[in-house]
Amino acid sequence: MKEYDVIVVGTGTGGSTVAREMTNRGKKVLMLESGGRWEWMGNTMTVAMMLKHFGLVRSKEGRTVTFADNYGGLSNIAAGCAAPPPKAVFDPVGIDLTEEAKEAKKDLWIQKQPDELVGKANLRLLEVANSIGYHWGKMDKFIDPQRCNASGDCMLGCKTGAKWTARVYGDEAVSKGADLHLHTKITEVIVENGRVVGVKGTKLGRSVQYFGKAVVLSTGIDNAHILRRAGIARAGKGFCCDWLQFVGAEIPGMNTIGATPMSVGSLEFYESDGIAIVPVFPNWSMYAATLAFAGPKSLLKFPRFWKLSGIMVKVRDETAGELFEGVSFSKKVSKADQMKLDKGIDIIKKVFRKAGAKDSSILPLNPQGAHPSATCRIGDVVDINLETEIKNLYCCDASVLPSALGLPVIWTAVALGKRLGKHLAAGSADR
Numbered sequence: 001m002k003e004y005d006v007i008v009v010g011t012g013t014g015g016s017t018v019a020r021e022m023t024n025r026g027k028k029v030l031m032l033e034s035g036g037r038w039e040w041m042g043n044t045m046t047v048a049m050m051l052k053h054f055g056l057v058r059s060k061e062g063r064t065v066t067f068a069d070n071y072g073g074l075s076n077i078a079a080g081c082a083a084p085p086p087k088a089v090f091d092p093v094g095i096d097l098t099e100e101a102k103e104a105k106k107d108l109w110i111q112k113q114p115d116e117l118v119g120k121a122n123l124r125l126l127e128v129a130n131s132i133g134y135h136w137g138k139m140d141k142f143i144d145p146q147r148c149n150a151s152g153d154c155m156l157g158c159k160t161g162a163k164w165t166a167r168v169y170g171d172e173a174v175s176k177g178a179d180l181h182l183h184t185k186i187t188e189v190i191v192e193n194g195r196v197v198g199v200k201g202t203k204l205g206r207s208v209q210y211f212g213k214a215v216v217l218s219t220g221i222d223n224a225h226i227l228r229r230a231g232i233a234r235a236g237k238g239f240c241c242d243w244l245q246f247v248g249a250e251i252p253g254m255n256t257i258g259a260t261p262m263s264v265g266s267l268e269f270y271e272s273d274g275i276a277i278v279p280v281f282p283n284w285s286m287y288a289a290t291l292a293f294a295g296p297k298s299l300l301k302f303p304r305f306w307k308l309s310g311i312m313v314k315v316r317d318e319t320a321g322e323l324f325e326g327v328s329f330s331k332k333v334s335k336a337d338q339m340k341l342d343k344g345i346d347i348i349k350k351v352f353r354k355a356g357a358k359d360s361s362i363l364p365l366n367p368q369g370a371h372p373s374a375t376c377r378i379g380d381v382v383d384i385n386l387e388t389e390i391k392n393l394y395c396c397d398a399s400v401l402p403s404a405l406g407l408p409v410i411w412t413a414v415a416l417g418k419r420l421g422k423h424l425a426a427g428s429a430d431r
């Protein structure tokens with residue numbers, strides 16, 4: 001039976017980064033991924049096929065939260081917006097990601113986009129916001145401007161390969177010798193004398209097991225379930241998802257359909273209030289699904305879609321709720337969460353009004369979550385090296401965040417993966 005140096009379970013941002021870092025150091029790496037490799041179709045089908053339950057997973061309280069089920073994870077449908085690891089989240093647990101964030105910035109092609117890719121609609125919103133005293137600017141993006149065709153399709157999967165996704169690192173790891181098994185769902189870790197020695201699961205319905213000196217769980221929501229089965233009961237108790245609300249409005253003479261999402265915006269209220277504000281809106285079918293979840297009457301608002309400009313508020317939510325077996329979970333929008341969302345909505349309304357929208361046209365959609373995270377928190381379920389109480393068993397993805405980020409996650413997840421890569425490389429002689 002082949003023994004790997006490192007088994008990485010899940011090929012999202014965190015997992016692919018560790019796989020690539022360890023392959024680059026000459027280690028024998030195995031990547032295991034529950035989903036397949038769905039390619040771009042440029043429509044909602046692409047998104048649905050990359051997500052658990054086609055993206056229609058809802059909390060017991062009826063809120064939608066998005067979970068990945070494909071090679072590359074959620075990065076495939078990310079908007080391409082980049083924010084560095086925030087000190088507000090990592091200082092309290094004594095982790096400094098400055099070096100790794102610098103390395104990641106180069107790898108991920110992070111830069112601001114030229115005006116022609118940002119687009120007229122976004123630039124108009126930026127100008128309007130600044131004219132009433134806000135401090136909007138261009139956002140950093142992990143998009144190569146040379147390859148971007150300004151389709152605005154980032155969240156439907158990127159056709160041109162201009163957007164960095166975890167597949168870039170995953171493919172690099174494979175090209176340098178890592179093994180990749182798709183359609184392989186891991187359910188348990190194999191532990192002997194307090195040390196992890198492998199993983200178990202199913203590949204296309206057949207039982208499989210693999211052995212390695214270290215195991216890194218990077219499955220997002222499933223990390224908590226796998227750890228609970230291994231006896232770590234507190235995993236999955238409390239989590240974050242960065243509640244967001246899209247707000248649409250009819251501004252005469254413009255709409256944001258097809259505009260590059262999240263290419264301008266403001267983080268000026270992030271440090272003080274945990275709020276980020278950026279222009280982005282769901283495409284027509286996701287808009288329809290969001291209205292349908294709000295009740296059949298809401299669907300009457302559907303025809304307005306083609307007139308709407310959209311801005312989103314995203315917040316650092318409270319750590320609360322619980323994951324249950326499967327993709328079942330409970331997570332409320334707390335009073336404090338809703339106060340932050342409302343503050344953001346007020347700001348957005350001011351921008352829309354100044355741009356010429358009537359109050360009657362302004363439409364905030366219901367809160368939803370796109371960043372499932374903090375289910376295996378640093379300082380609680382994993383230590384600052386991301387190791388669990390089971391020796392050589394690590395977690396590395398958004399699940400380890402000590403609290404809500406309230407910001408784009410990918411730069412942070414890559415920085416964490418690079419840091420874990422260094423730790424594993426330094427300690428590999430002891431295993």
Ligand SMILES: Cc1cc2nc3c(=O)[nH]c(=O)nc-3n(C[C@H](O)[C@H](O)[C@H](O)COP(=O)(O)OP(=O)(O)OC[C@H]3O[C@@H](n4cnc5c(N)ncnc54)[C@H](O)[C@@H]3O)c2cc1C
Binds near residue numbers: 012013014033184407
């Ligand atoms: C619509 C949308 C837009 C976004 N836009 C941005 C953006 O612009 N910028 C940004 O930085 N972030 C953005 N995000 C967030 C970001 O994409 C994710 O937070 C980040 O990619 C999560 O990475 P991760 O490593 O935690 O793992 P995930 O992406 O959750 O990946 C987990 C992987 O594990 C696999 N898996 C799950 N269970 C198992 C199992 N049991 N066995 C084996 N494999 C398993 C999954 O298929 C998946 O590949 C966006 C998210 C969404 C939904």
